Amino acid sequence: MSSMVISRPAALSELGQATLRRLTREWFEFERRLAVVPILRRLDLGTFTREDYHRLLLNLRPQVIEGSRWISRCASSFDREHADVRSVVLGHAHAEHRDYEMLEADFVASGGALEAIRAQPRNPGSEALHAFLMFRAGEPNPVGLLGAMWIIEGLGEKMAASWAARVEELTGFDAGCTRFLRYHSGNDSSHMDKLYGLLDRVCISERAAADIVMTAAVVGRLYAMQLEEIDVNR
Amino acid sequence: MTAAHAFVTSTGAFLPGPPIDNSAIEEVLGCVEGKPSRLKTRILKSNGIQTRHYAIDRSQRTTHSNADMGAAAAQRCLDHSPLPVRSIGMLSCATTQGDMVVPGFGSMVQAKLGIPAVELLTAQGICSSSTMAIKAASNALRLGEHRSALVVVSELASRLLKSTRYEAAGGLAAMDFNSEFLRWMLSDGAGAWLLESAPRGRCLRVDWIRSFSHADAFPVCMGIGTPSDHGDTRTWQDFPTYSEAEAAGALLIRQDVRLLEQMVKLGVDGALRLIEEGVLDVRLVEHFLCHYSSHYFRGKIADLLQMCGAAIPEERWFTNLYTRGNTGAASILIMLDEFLREGRARVGERILCMVPESGRFNTAYMHFTVVEGNNA
Numbered sequence: 175m176s177s178m179v180i181s182r183p184a185a186l187s188e189l190g191q192a193t194l195r196r197l198t199r200e201w202f203e204f205e206r207r208l209a210v211v212p213i214l215r216r217l218d219l220g221t222f223t224r225e226d227y228h229r230l231l232l233n234l235r236p237q238v239i240e241g242s243r244w245i246s247r248c249a250s251s252f253d254r255e256h257a258d259v260r261s262v263v264l265g266h267a268h269a270e271h272r273d274y275e276m277l278e279a280d281f282v283a284s285g286g287a288l289e290a291i292r293a294q295p296r297n298p299g300s301e302a303l304h305a306f307l308m309f310r311a312g313e314p315n316p317v318g319l320l321g322a323m324w325i326i327e328g329l330g331e332k333m334a335a336s337w338a339a340r341v342e343e344l345t346g347f348d349a350g351c352t353r354f355l356r357y358h359s360g361n362d363s364s365h366m367d368k369l370y371g372l373l374d375r376v377c378i379s380e381r382a383a384a385d386i387v388m389t390a391a392v393v394g395r396l397y398a399m400q401l402e403e404i405d406v407n408r
Numbered sequence: 409m410t411a412a413h414a415f416v417t418s419t420g421a422f423l424p425g426p427p428i429d430n431s432a433i434e435e436v437l438g439c440v441e442g443k444p445s446r447l448k449t450r451i452l453k454s455n456g457i458q459t460r461h462y463a464i465d466r467s468q469r470t471t472h473s474n475a476d477m478g479a480a481a482a483q484r485c486l487d488h489s490p491l492p493v494r495s496i497g498m499l500s501c502a503t504t505q506g507d508m509v510v511p512g513f514g515s516m517v518q519a520k521l522g523i524p525a526v527e528l529l530t531a532q533g534i535c536s537s538s539t540m541a542i543k544a545a546s547n548a549l550r551l552g553e554h555r556s557a558l559v560v561v562s563e564l565a566s567r568l569l570k571s572t573r574y575e576a577a578g579g580l581a582a583m584d585f586n587s588e589f590l591r592w593m594l595s596d597g598a599g600a601w602l603l604e605s606a607p608r609g610r611c612l613r614v615d616w617i618r619s620f621s622h623a624d625a626f627p628v629c630m631g632i633g634t635p636s637d638h639g640d641t642r643t644w645q646d647f648p649t650y651s652e653a654e655a656a657g658a659l660l661i662r663q664d665v666r667l668l669e670q671m672v673k674l675g676v677d678g679a680l681r682l683i684e685e686g687v688l689d690v691r692l693v694e695h696f697l698c699h700y701s702s703h704y705f706r707g708k709i710a711d712l713l714q715m716c717g718a719a720i721p722e723e724r725w726f727t728n729l730y731t732r733g734n735t736g737a738a739s740i741l742i743m744l745d746e747f748l749r750e751g752r753a754r755v756g757e758r759i760l761c762m763v764p765e766s767g768r769f770n771t772a773y774m775h776f777t778v779v780e781g782n783n784a
Contacts, residue, residue: 340666
């Protein structure tokens with residue numbers, strides 16, 4: 175039976191290091207895809223509006239709500255040999271399963287109607303992302319989902335570090351309207367330590383490494399699609 | 409010998425006038441509307457530069473042209489080599505802005521140096537234009553087309569930074585952090601490297617030069633040519649007159665500071681690409697010369713590099729940015745010149761140079777090995 179606590183390793187194995195390098199490249203690839211997403215390009219160029227912010231929240235909410243579902247399912251798919259991994263994932267599910275309430279409150283605080291955001295369906299990108307994550311989460315010992323956490327948690331930090339203040343600057347909304355975007359700041363190092371610990375624990379074969387990197391690549395592409403869909407009229 | 413090589417056999421640098429410390433910058437560049445900058449201290453603290461040189465005097469009159477500085481650096485480079493200037497096969501130059509709009513900067517440098525019938529190249533861009541010029545020179549030698557190539561890179565940014573430029577563009581009322589940022593960052597200077605197809609004394613073998621540009625994905629981060637009004641899509645030559653372009657701020661040099669963190673990430677991205685390709689092994693790099701302050705690579709990104717086995721220990725970093733200033737494209741040439749003059753490079757050691765350009769995100773890498781030639 176493995177130890178019940180996963181913590182930051184002193185150093186990663188050769189395979190762990192190589193996988194972390196590939197994950198970092200996948201993160202940069204994700205960022206370059208985000209940079210050409212129309213609504214985020216407007217954020218960079220300074221033409222982002224209050225309506226853009228509402229559209230962003232409307233389109234993020236379905237995925238945020240589904241997020242707690244795939245993480246919970248993922249936790250239950252780890253067997254007893256992976257009880258330590260399961261503990262970390264469960265803790266993660268618990269920490270995030272009511273994030274959407276903050277997002278809804280931001281929408282209302284910035285002048286949106288609660289009924290409107292609650293009635294917003296998934297866009298095609300959210301649908302594809304959700305379906306992929308739920309499918310992977312149902313597989314036995316879904317270690318590849320570490321790649322999904324890498325992308326989604328990284329994005330949470332990016333929202334806090336790079337989007338929130340910019341949204342406030344361009345829309346005139348105050349920090350009371352951007353609590354969801356800011357939510358993932360402040361615990362950067364512990365969050366990275368957790369990811370390093372999980373990587374050290376589950377990335378123990380070339381197959382696991384390839385699975386983790388591929389899952390990160392797919393999640394990054396589908397997440398970008400979810401944000402691109404904001405500007406698709408239907 | 410199977411493949412043709414290129415070797416850096418001599419280097420030279422030229423920095424105009426005396427070193428100017430932080431308290432004297434505005435005495436040279438001038439105070440906009442007679443008032444000292446309120447952002448200066450903050451920006452200088454973040455870039456860490458202590459002294460720099462300017463090719464303008466305290467009345468903002470130009471003391472050296474850009475081509476003068478380039479020729480002076482080239483002369484110092486050639487003074488250290490027995491190679492006669494008339495035998496140079498290729499002259500490969502780069503600058504952000506020549507003295508003239510056209511012809512190319514290289515033509516003006518050639519005229520100053522008096523090299524006859526040389527093959528000429530002028531690379532245009534910002535910081536990484538230097539690596540383009542170096543790579544073109546190296547490739548010409550490796551193709552066997554020439555036996556020697558002189559690379560000359562010079563920058564005269566201060567002419568863009570003098571107070572009258574900002575006053576003409578609306579003065580203090582029109583200035584913001586992005587338009588003022590580079591005023592406290594950039595300064596003047598030139599560097600030159602002589603490349604030859606055979607080693608000469610203790611010299612550097614060019615192992616490889618690579619770069620990755622990301623203009624397809626990211627907006628302009630540093631540039632000159634667009635007006636202060638974001639809604640106006642004209643560039644400077646679209647205005648009826650140049651004076652109208654200047655009044656609209658289209659001739660100011662600007663940095664979109666918010667996008668700068670992307671440069672650090674893309675710098676790492678390129679290194680990881682080269683590691684993955686098997687081209688770069690950072691464990692074998694003894695000296696790392698980076699045209700970017702190391703403190704931008706601290707914190708989370710440093711920890712990540714450490715964890716993934718791609719970090720270069722701080723004691724292997726060399727820079728002279730803090731004492732010679734940020735001379736744009738010329739920086740990496742001036743940096744290598746000073747590094748080699750300190751005599752710390754031993755035979756067999758590997759040197760990695762990195763030039764991340766924020767313009768529209770181009771990151772370049774050059775890898776050298778110190779060798780001992782026998783025909784010194």
